[in-house]
Amino acid sequence: MKIQGAKRLEAIDAPSFSELFEAKKQYTQKTGQEVIDFSIGSSNIPPHPDLKNALSKAVLDDSVYQYSLSPMPETVKAIQDWYAKRYGVQLEEDEIFLVKGSQEALSHIPLVFCDPEDLVLIPDPFYPIYGVAPQIAGAKIHYMPLLEENEY
Structure with missing residues (x-):
């Protein structure tokens, strides 16, 4: 069974990351030039060992597995x-909105x-x-x- 999406999505014609990856691959094969790809925002460089060690410890802490209904005060303060x-900017607490990543934020800003x-x-x-x-x-x-020509 094929699920029909909302009509508003019919007008959207944006390349998927897999299409961009394929275009990059074809360009490199054709020209021999490597392409610097900023498209997906997922690094291919591993995090610093200190960060990996801290994450490994946190995964073993059972108290961290819960939803937060509001931002933790220490996060807002940081x-x-x-x-x-x-x-040099003083942000008020209600000026801070935490999201799970830039993609989530960027997709919701226009809806607001x-x-x-x-x-x-x-x-x-x-x-x-x-x-x-x-x-x-x-x-x-x-x-x-x-x-x-527009000085970019």
Whole structure:
């Protein structure tokens, strides 16, 4: 049985990461040039050994296996301290929203801020979710090519 998706998804024509990977592979085979791929955001460089050791210890701690209904105060405080030190900015607790990664954040931002038919400006080239998320929210997109003649 084929499941029919929502009609709003019919207008979305964004390349999948597997298509981008295949295009990169074909380009490298054709030209012999290696492509630096920033598309998926998943590093192929292993984390520092200290981080791997800390993660290994945390996995064995049964008290960490629970949902958090709100951000832990020490996490919010660490974020506030980092922004104050790095940018000289004092963030209030209600200005901090924790997500499980940039992909989740980028996919939800247009759902919060865009109404159907709003216009979203997107630099091109772009990370795929920049184009897909506003379309899901019903917004119109205007791509802004980043070209040498525009001093990019």
